[in-house]
Amino acid sequence: MKHLRIVLTLLMTILIATMAVATFVEQRHGASYAATHVYHTSWFFALWALMALGGMAAIWRMHLWRRLGVMLLHAALLLILAGAAASWLTSSEGTLHLRKGQPADCYTIKDSQLSAALPFQQMTLQGFSVVCYPGTEAPQDFQSQVTYITADRQHHEATISMNHILEVEGYRFYQTSFDPDRQGSVLTVNYDPWGTPISYGGYVLLALSMVWLLIDRRETFGRLLRSPLLRQGATLMLLIVCSMSVHARSVPTITAERANRLAEMPVVYNDRIAPLNTLARDFLLKLYGRTSYKGLTAEQVVYGWMQRPETWSDEPMLLVKDSKLRQQLGIDGKYARLADLFDNTGQYRLQQLIASGGETKAVRELDEKVGIILMLTEGELLRPASGVAINQHRLVAEICYNRIPFVSLLFMTNLTLGILAFCLLLIPAFRFRHCLWQTVCLLGGLSWLVLVAGYALRWYISGRIPLGNGFETMLFLALVLQTVGVMLHRRLSIIVPFALLLSGFTLLVAHLSEMNPQITSLMPVLQSPLLTIHVSLVMMAYALLAFTMMSGIVALIAHHRGHTGHEELLTVLSQLMLYPAVFLLAGGIFLGAVWANVSWGKYWSWDPKEVWALITLLVYAVPLHRTTFLAPHRPVAYHLYMLIAFFSVLMTYFGVNYFLGGMHSYA
Structure with missing residues (x-):
């Protein structure tokens, strides 16, 4: 078994390293290059096959058939690999281009000039339409109305749209x-008679086996739940702080009373109907970094620019974070005036910088701010909504949402409470500890309720589950973290500071990365309940x-201080979280594959986000297989591994977006 462990560990390391390197190769040379030289090669297929054979050998050597839940889980993974192999060997994909009223009887095979016959006599496009969101030009859905004649000369009608495919005799057609x-439509044709059903069978078996392992008291997770260490408390952590500033001077604009009345005015903004308050707030945040300017509301600033642009051009309200750019422009302080960006002859100074090779991210950001001002003053940014039904309640709700900075308040509150909770765990003999602890838990519960209310309000305003962009997913992540803390705070007191600090840091990231969060309409392909789950x-x-x-x-801090009891407790707690985490990640990945198959006809495309999610799953699966891989056994080694492993999560969530790109950048 020792030699098998070494071989499996080596194979797993090579597999993870290969996929990680391939994502950077794709970023440099393109997706087709990575597919040709890595993902679709025989040696990469052989690497997975060897991993599967090694897994089967481990199952045999360890007699896993005696643990039915574990056996079924590994059988599911082997079935999923078998399905992937079947798809690679037997599936075909192509493109069908239809023009209105012109019958077609064949499609073009992908990556070739060859044609293949359709599984019926012919297909004809009767019409194509783009369905837009009410009052906007943003597409909500794409629909192709087609007719096709089967071999028995039966005429059939069908509508093919996003997330609504047509399946005929094993062939699937995707919009x-x-x-x-708009007189022609392009459909993807997919034929995968073996790979899809085998893979789906594996997904179902995987879900059943994971639930089994979580509820079986005889398995590792059940034993961890009964650990006496979970009844104890423990340990420590760090801190964080912030600050603000103000100033004042009168500038021409409308009165505050009129601005409040105009706040509810419906406008077309970001391809949807929104109150003027949202547009004004985003406008001011983009330019100034705050939601008010010298005591003026965002609406007053917008109307000030519209009515007296020549006066507002002298207002220092364009935030320039880059000190080098401020020095180049001769700006004192962090804010520039629009007038500062033009020389005495009226020449645009940023354009001169760009022309001389000085284009940087800071220059592009400042140029974007100037562009937004010009759009506003020329009447292109503010477009009143007319001729569409308006939900007045949603407009009022959105204004309330905009005016309550609950993300900013909650990240400061949660970080403060989290630090206090850790200090209280550190000093168990403190006289007023119990009273303060109850206060922390109560305030943490109130913070959670505010977060739930804010998330629900955003849900109501957008008319969909808020998971469509980075800000919303960070909001959801913070909500999950705090919910775990609320659910387990009586059983596991140590979970309280964890939940508060992690949710606080997550909300801080949301606050910093999305200074102007926008509740936008979803692309048609993203409108699927499968995506949400x-x-x-x-x-x-x-x-x-x-x-x-x-x-x-x-745990590492506790080890350094000699608190071995804390190490053991934290090891149990970490493992208790690890099992459902790996199972949820696996379920999420494979459910995403089902969604992709429904949307595009391909359940796995080796996109960088998919690859790094799979890498993360494999990395965290290692410590669950201590008898199979050369995984860390001692608490210190285990916690060090878990700390390093988290970089794969950061790479998957943040790194792919910033360094690699790919299909998953649509949100």
Whole structure:
């Protein structure tokens, strides 16, 4: 068994390293290059096959058939790999271009000039339409109305749209694109008679086996739940702080009373109907970094710019964070005036910088701010909504949402309470400890209720589950973290500081990364309940993995201070979080594959986000297989591994977006 462990560990390391390197190769040379030289090669297929054979050998050597839940889980993974192999060997994919009224009887095979016959006599496009969100030009859905004649000369009608496919005799047709004149439609044709059913069978078996392992008291997770260490408390952590400033001077604009009345005016903004308050707030945040300017509301600032642009051009309200750019422009302080960006002859100074090779991210950001001002003053930004039904209650709710900075308040509150909770755990003999602890728990509960209310309000305003962009997923992640803390705070007191600190840091990231969060309409392909569940499962997994990372930090500090009892407790707590985290991540990944198959006809495309999610799953699966891999056994080694492993989560969530890109950047 020792030699098998070495071989499996080596194979797992090579597999993870290969996929990680391949994502950077794709970023440099393109997706087709990575597919040709890595993902679709025989040696990469052989690497997975060897991993599967090694897994089967381990199952045999360890007699896993005696533990039915474990056996079924590994059988499910082997079945999923078999399905992937079947898809690779037997599936075909192509494109069908239809023009209105012109019958077609064949499609073009992908990556070739060859044609293949359709599984019926012919298909004809009767019409194509783009359904837009009410009052906007943003597409809500793409629909192709087609007719097709089967071999028995029966005529059939069907509508093919996003997330609504047509399946005929094993062939599936997906709405992919359309011609600019909207008289033609492009469909993806997919034929995968073996891979899809085998893979789906594996997904179902995987879900059943994971639930089994979580509820079986004889398995590892059940034993961890009964550990006497969970009844104890423990340990420590760090801190964080912030500050603000103000100033004043009168500038021409409308009165505050009129601005308040105009706040509810419906406008077309970001391809949806929104109150003027949202547009004004985002405008001011983008320019100034705050939601008010010298005591003026965002609406007053917008109307000031519209009525007296020549006066407002002298207001220092364009935030320039880059000190080098401020020095180049001769600006004192952090804010520039619009007038500062033009020389005495009226030449635009940023354009001169760009022309001389001085274009940087800071220059592009400042240029974008100037562009937004020009759009406003020229009447292109503010467009009143007319001729559409307006939900006045939603407009009022959105104004309330905009005016309550609950994300900013909650990240400061949660971080403060989290630090206090850790200090109270550190000093168990403190006289007023119990009273303060109850106060922390009460305030933490109130903070959670505010977060739930804010998330629910955003849900109501947008008319969908808020999981469509980075800000919303961070909001959901913070909600999951705090919910875990609320649910377990009586049984596991140590979970309280973890939940508060992690949710606080998550809300801080949301606050910093999305200074102008926008409740936008979703792209048509994102309007699927499968996507919502997929993102929810993955984000819950990341939340639990964040707990294991925090446990690792605290455990290493405890080890350094000689608190061995704390190490053991934190090891149990970390493992308790690890099992559901890995299962949720696996479920989220494979449910995402089902959604992709429904949307595009391909359940796995080796996109960088998919690859790094799979890498994260494999990395965290290692410590669950201590008898199979050369996994860390001692508490210190285990916690160090969990701390390092969290970098795969950071790479998956943040790194892919910033360094690699890919199909998952649509949100």
